[in-house]
Amino acid sequence: MTGETTHATRGNHVVPPERAEQGFRTIGEITTDNPVVVCRGVNVHYGDKHAIRDVSLDIAHNEVIAMIGPSGCGKSTFLRCINRLNDTIPTARVSGSIALDGRDIYDKQQDVVQLRARVGMVFQKPNPFPKTVYENVAYGPRIHGLAADRTELDEIVQTSLLRAGLWEEVKDRLESPGTALSGGQQQRLCIARTIAVSPEVILMDEPCSALDPIATARIEDLIDELRRNYAICIVTHSMQQAARVSQRTAYFHLGDLIEVGSTDQIFTNPRHKLTEDYITGRFG
């Protein structure tokens, strides 16, 4: 079957035959009108393991793009390329080009600290700092020197918490530890922490996987809300979630970007066999 053929060619770094036959690497429109992030030919190796091969994709302003695909296909790896968090893994090697607003982020001139202030990230497991709620949100503005004085910092903290939909719940306990909040609150705290530095792109790696449906719904509303100001790239294992929050969807398979398209099209009319198998639940 197709899956087996794909496996057989893994080691030789060859384009899967079913893709080569069709004459292009990724099905669908990888480019957009107003891109913030432009990725071209991105490859990631972990030591000998080729985790991502030749991925090209644009991420647009004011758009939510969902990354879906079976476990281990390289969604997180791709996401972590965009804020260079893969730099912290000694065995990881990234090649290809990723540009943020036209400037290559892997350029020697690019400062990683500044990049990560522009590209925020929300992780799968809520990971607030073991500090107070206030300190959690104030941390980013503080290290980047965004607030001139305490009142300005207070303001940033409040607006961030408001926009993350957490203000009402925590306004009386700003000084209690962030780790004492519930899982869903913690995740929203992490989102508040991320938007406190006003990034241009927000990367979310399965932000709702540890949350119940109500907390998930709140975060999805929040994502929809945040789209007005940010470009959002979200990894999810839930088709419904992808369908609900995203405008575009990218399907990854064993390190390849198989298909990209509008969320509607991907879910109602997938063009690639693998995408269809995955969407219809026959696979992954």
Add this chain to the structure above:
Amino acid sequence: MSEQSASGALKPGQKNRQRVEAGLRRRYRAEARFRAYGIAAVALGLSFVAMLFVSIVSTGWTIFRQAYVLLEISYDADTFDPEGTGDPEVIGSGDFSAPIKASMRELFPDVEARAERRMLYGLVSDGAQFELRKRLMAGPEAVGSRETLWVLADDRVDQLLKGKIGRDQPADLRGLSDEEVAWIDRLEQAGQLELRFNRSFFTQGDSREPEQAGIWGALVGSALTLLVTLVLSFPIGVAAAVYLEEFAAKNRLTDFIEVNINNLAAVPSIVFGLLGLAVFIQLFGLPRSAPLVGGLVLTLMTLPTIIIASRAALKGVPPSIREAALGMGASQVQMVMHHVLPLAMPGMLTGAIIGMARALGESAPLLMIGMVAFIVDVPGALTDPSTALPVQVYLWADSPERAFLERTSGAILVLLAFLLVMNLAAVILRQKFERRW
């Protein structure tokens, strides 16, 4: 497995249940056995600790009290300041044994023979004269006046009072003649000889005379030494651990360094003493017997322990916190300083306290750098000659006088108390740093 899939007399579910039940008993037995082993091990450990404490405390607790004689002292102007100058130099050069001898003669007017009088004077410690001298130098206006004063008695008197020398022993074994014992009894009956709080033990340095020998000198020596050790080894150890764990590239060289740090932790401590002797004293010309050098040597010894514990503590910080910090745009240094280090601090403190406790009990390396010398003065600076608690224990344990036995145990008690205070401080500090995540 579902209940519906019944077939034959025994449902598959039931069969499994029986198997589980049969195994369950065995599991519980194994668990109970394991728990019994654990309790036995803990009980054994506790009983050894109890034995240690009982033996030390039972010989050492008497150290808190010491025999003192109540004497009527007259600071004769003729003896101390014949010209009435009030000059401390003149006063200080007076014969301070004279008033003590006079007072003893007054108490025992019937003792007249020279040899007997010498025996009589021997009941009072030599230390009494120094005490008098100190008092008079502090208040020279007392010349010409009298005062009643509790002065140190000789160690044999002390031991007799504490029952450590048997009265029915033959005189030569006792170290006290029958006359002396009789005088002691008379003094005691008159209420002029009693066991009082042992001030000198807790305020003096070492001495050849057991009754004057105090632990304070060694205690201060140990404190100064450990201060140097702590101030050097903790920051250096933590810095080395942070660098190796967080910043250094992982390559052959850092592997090599890691292996060698682990090896250093296993090097016998006396080797560090030899190194200290060769490097700090012979090469750098630092003074011998000084807490500074002792601290440096113990720093060398403690560093590997602290580095290893600190690295383990750093490794234990969850990667999610690191990613959170880096994801926020914190630099590597900011991540370490703001997030990783505070979370690793309790573990690092544990490492430090293990290292410091070992350093406190260490005597071998200190012997090599001359901290074993007989030192009477309490050290006042890092370069003053001094000794340390375990070395003092070793020195006293080696002394023939009976009274030193008690002092040895007393010194061990002080050492243990020091350790306790140190550990307590560490526990409090650690609790302050401990945070949940």
